[in-house]
Amino acid sequence: PENEIKPAFYAFKTLTAKLNGFSSVSKITDTQYKFVVNGNNVYVLWGSGNIPSEISGSVKVTDYLGNEQTKDADDIVLSVSPIFVE
Secondary structure (H helix, E strand, O other): OOOOOOHHHHHHHHHHHHHOOEEEEEEEEOOEEEEEEOOEEEEEEOOOOOOOOOOOOEEEEEEOOOOEEEEEHHHOOOOOOOEEEO
16 A cells, blocks of 8 residues: 555664664674674574574564564574574
């Protein structure tokens, strides 16, 4: 419908909010990246397989639309949609 906000709008808004002002980035795999934002690690993950072993314990997970939740790293399941893990 006309004037409907598309998911891409929210995805871009989430991306810029999470990674704005990053100081470094490293590629872990083709679908896993580690950013340093204000001295904190922010991982962008998608695809299949395991999450990086350095992510453990209770973490904040944000989906590409900006929905946040706290969960145990062992409970993270990757999919085609990117997530941000802090």
